[in-house]
Amino acid sequence: xxxxIQFVVDVLSLGGAYALMALGLVIVFGILRLVNFAYxxxxxxxxxxxxxxxxxxxxxxxxxxxxxxxxxxxGIATDYVAFRPVRAKSVxxxxxxxxxxxxxxxxxxxxxxxxxxxxxxxxxxxxxTVQIGGVITPLRNIITIITTVVLLAxxxxxxxxxxxxxxMRAAATNFTMARMLGVPANLIVSSAFAISGFLGGIxxxxxxxxxxxxxxxxxxxxxxxxxxATVIGGMRSLTGAVLGGFVxxxxxxxxxxxLPQDLLKFRDAFTFSLxxxxxxxxxxxxxxxxxxxxxx
Amino acid sequence: xxxxxxxxxxxxxxxxxxxxxxxVAKGELVTLLGANGAGKSSTLMCIxxxxxxxxxxxxxxxxxxxxxxxxxxxxxxxxxxxxxxxVFPDLTVAENLRLGAYVKRRDRTAVAEQRDRMLxxxxxxxxxxxxxxxxxSGGEQQMLVIARAMMSQPSILLLDEPSLGLAPTxxxxxFELIQxxxxxxxxxxxxxxxxxxxxxxxxxxxxxxxxxxxxxxxASEISAATDLHSLYLGG
Numbered sequence: 001x002x003x004x005i006q007f008v009v010d011v012l013s014l015g016g017a018y019a020l021m022a023l024g025l026v027i028v029f030g031i032l033r034l035v036n037f038a039y040x041x042x043x044x045x046x047x048x049x050x051x052x053x054x055x056x057x058x059x060x061x062x063x064x065x066x067x068x069x070x071x072x073x074x075g076i077a078t079d080y081v082a083f084r085p086v087r088a089k090s091v092x093x094x095x096x097x098x099x100x101x102x103x104x105x106x107x108x109x110x111x112x113x114x115x116x117x118x119x120x121x122x123x124x125x126x127x128x129t130v131q132i133g134g135v136i137t138p139l140r141n142i143i144t145i146i147t148t149v150v151l152l153a154x155x156x157x158x159x160x161x162x163x164x165x166x167x168m169r170a171a172a173t174n175f176t177m178a179r180m181l182g183v184p185a186n187l188i189v190s191s192a193f194a195i196s197g198f199l200g201g202i203x204x205x206x207x208x209x210x211x212x213x214x215x216x217x218x219x220x221x222x223x224x225x226x227x228x229a230t231v232i233g234g235m236r237s238l239t240g241a242v243l244g245g246f247v248x249x250x251x252x253x254x255x256x257x258x259l260p261q262d263l264l265k266f267r268d269a270f271t272f273s274l275x276x277x278x279x280x281x282x283x284x285x286x287x288x289x290x291x292x293x294x295x296x
Numbered sequence: 297x298x299x300x301x302x303x304x305x306x307x308x309x310x311x312x313x314x315x316x317x318x319x320v321a322k323g324e325l326v327t328l329l330g331a332n333g334a335g336k337s338s339t340l341m342c343i344x345x346x347x348x349x350x351x352x353x354x355x356x357x358x359x360x361x362x363x364x365x366x367x368x369x370x371x372x373x374x375x376x377x378x379x380x381x382x383v384f385p386d387l388t389v390a391e392n393l394r395l396g397a398y399v400k401r402r403d404r405t406a407v408a409e410q411r412d413r414m415l416x417x418x419x420x421x422x423x424x425x426x427x428x429x430x431x432x433s434g435g436e437q438q439m440l441v442i443a444r445a446m447m448s449q450p451s452i453l454l455l456d457e458p459s460l461g462l463a464p465t466x467x468x469x470x471f472e473l474i475q476x477x478x479x480x481x482x483x484x485x486x487x488x489x490x491x492x493x494x495x496x497x498x499x500x501x502x503x504x505x506x507x508x509x510x511x512x513x514x515a516s517e518i519s520a521a522t523d524l525h526s527l528y529l530g531g
Binding site (some may be wrong): 166 | 344345346365366367369370371376378382384385386387391394395396398399401444445448
């Protein structure tokens with residue numbers, strides 16, 4: 001019983017973070033059919049913003065808010081710098097510009113801040129533990145789960161109830177048709193990037209909350225996780241991205257619990273083998289997205 | 297109201313539309329006929345802003361709109377129903393209609409009134425309001441895309457082959473609905489391969505052949521002067 005509770009809490013908290021990462025990536029991919037390789041840097045931006053405002057004496061929540069806003073702005077900047085000028089022209093061009101923007105941000109952090117880890121302020125609750133059913137678990141796991149539930153509910157509301165959300169879902173199916181109903185293409189794309197930045201910023205806080213420091217390359221792992229989770233779940237489906245995040249967390253946590261100590265350092269190899277197995281059975285991912293689509 | 301002059305559209309080296317000139321006056325129902333590949337849809341999509349013209353001009357009232365984006369055209373009161381019934385299959389019927397009113401979304405009462413009007417005109421849609429649009433039949437999807445385009449309260453409606461792939465009785469229904477919309481004062485440009493049907497309800501007609509206007513005149517003149525079968529065959 002204790003074991004089960006421990007396992008469930010671990011899967012849900014890790015899965016929640018993975019799901020939010022994946023959602024931030026897939027919201028842009030769904031509409032543009034393009035992977036934003038600068039996505040990880042949104043997390044980096046949130047982390048360094050925390051570091052830079054850490055001396056300000058502001059309450060932690062205010063600093064966190066500033067960090068999320070900066071991540072949103074970085075997301076919108078990605079659209080303006082890397083996507084908008086070339087997205088109608090060539091897939092390869094966008095691939096390169098998004099990599100370039102990613103490298104640019106990372107190197108800016110290297111050059112202007114430091115290649116070494118910088119400590120990020122964290123509130124006391126991130127290091128406290130809590131007891132649930134006889135199991136002691138870090139409070140930040142519970143915070144992650146609650147944050148995930150709140151954000152997923154908010155996201156579902158946005159996508160189902162607001163005109164902007166409906167327009168984004170429509171644009172993910174048929175961008176040209178959405179435009180022929182008067183939905184402005186640039187607004188939809190920028191909104192997708194803003195939402196991506198919002199999710200990336202919050203995930204960044206949770207992710208950095210586990211480590212406590214930020215380095216220029218911090219975004220690589222979340223980008224990889226988000227990418228794998230969306231591939232598992234189905235690149236075209238928002239629900240799939242969330243599901244993929246939880247499946248990936250289930251695999252990771254399961255391996256953490258079962259692999260012998262010597263093999264644990266090869267955990268990712270086992271994870272990816274299982275991902276390959278899933279894709280052999282469901283090459284399009286677990287959930288199929290909307291029928292067809294095109295880029296503008 | 298709508299004036300197209302010397303319009304040209306190229307797909308790479310292929311000139312799909314070669315110097316098309318046409319005019320639609322306010323309140324008119326004008327049909328654009330021709331065989332497959334004659335350039336009808338390209339002309340229509342170009343007016344809608346979804347295709348870029350490589351030459352010529354498009355004017356709406358006093359304004360030149362040749363290079364306007366599709367969303368800008370909707371804001372100017374030009375709604376388009378493209379070929380192939382582009383419903384958003386994962387969105388419900390109600391969501392599809394709500395999106396159709398995107399440019400009018402601030403005026404909630406007008407949108408609600410228009411939706412009621414459309415649901416009265418298309419009662420089948422009212423029954424299926426909460427269903428995903430992808431589960432509707434072909435005829436119902438065609439009704440939905442027309443109703444959805446009408447949600448922006450356009451002054452001119454561009455219709456691309458609304459009868460394509462539908463059963464004859466459904467085609468009759470669709471054409472009755474087009475007439476009903478026209479009677480309500482709407483200006484319509486109708487692209488059709490079904491020449492007999494289109495000429496029966498149109499005021500004037502243009503016939504396209506190989507990217508050019510081959511004939512124009514009142515619907516009765518065109519019916520009398522043209523061998524309608526040649527329209528299908530492209531002869």
